[in-house]
Amino acid sequence: MEIKDKSIALLIDAENISPSYIEIIIDEANKYGKINYRRVYGDWTTPQLNPWKQKMNEFGLTPVQQYAYTSGKNSSDFTLIIDAMDILYSGKVNSFCIVSSDSDFTKLVTRLREDNMFVFGMGESKTPISLVNSCETFSYLDKMLITYESEEKAPKRKSVKQTVEVVQETNTTSITPLRKIKHELKNMINSNLEDDGWAYWSLIAQLIMKKYPGFHPRNYGKNMRPLEFFEKMHDFEVKKEDTVIYIKNK
Structure with missing residues (x-):
């Protein structure tokens, strides 16, 4: 992913992350x-x-205090939401990053996007699908951490099929099963074919991310670009002409 020029408000729910x-x-x-x-x-x-607290100075984080007035309720929700709206009205940013696995922030994300804010989220695989799909894009932190640690240890490589089966057997996750992603991808390709029988990859990639904001190959054990990930499945053909990439179903 190329580095963009957005100005970001990073808001982290410490009680949830x-x-x-x-x-x-x-x-x-x-x-x-x-x-x-x-x-x-x-x-x-x-x-x-x-x-x-040990991470505050190291990463330049500003702690915001919110006392727990109600037992059993995540106290940081209210203050984070109020701060987000204050920051929105200040006009100093055009993007928000909400880091939480709590579905209570779904309405906040929706409200920010109504004001044309780019909102991306981060949380664990347990994050409810309502919050995931309300964001422009969503990253699963536990999957990212596993991928990074496995790359450092350089373990024996597993096939895409092997790692996918492990993910699909897990019920406590909002990660979309890969078989569903593949099915939608094939439909999108067929619906957007040019006269020569190929579809523009740039268009298909945008459609996939709009439908599944949380999609990334690392969710299935592979830290690579989506195009490479799909190409290795042997269900799709890819070709490149100058700087344009095309894809079609086999």
């Missing part, structure tokens, strides 16, 4: 542009958030 993801969060957000706000929300009087 592990600090072990912070380096991945920052790296991923930096791909979209400049991070103007780096705020992390929670009740900092509780010992549960102590691991986050």
Whole structure:
């Protein structure tokens, strides 16, 4: 992904997200542009958030205090939402990155997008599909962490089919089964064929991301570009003419 020139408000729900993801969060957000706000929300009087405190200085994060007035309720939700709206009305950013697995932020994302904000999300595989699909794009932090760690250890490679089967057997995830992605991809290609029987990959890639904002090959154990990922399945043919890439079903 090429680095873009967006101005970003990065808002992290510390009570819902592990600090072990912070380096991945920052790296991923930096791909979209400049991070103007780096705020992390929670009740900092509780010992549960102590691991986050160790990351504050290292990554330039601003802690925002929210006391837990109601037992059993994520206290950071309210303050994060209020801050997001204040930042929106300030006009200082054109993008938001909401880092949480909590579906309570779905309405916030929808509201920000109504004001033409680019909103991308990050969370774990347990994130409800409502929040995932409300974002322009969504990254699964636990899948990214597994991919990065496995690449560092350089384990024996598994086939795409092997890793996909593991994901599909998991019920507690909002990750779309790959068989469904493949089915939709084939339909999109057939619906957008040119006279020569090929479809523009740039168009198909946009359609896939609009329908499945959380899609990425790393969700299925492969950290590669989507085009390469699909090409290796042998269900699709790809060709390149000058700088234009085409795809069709085999």
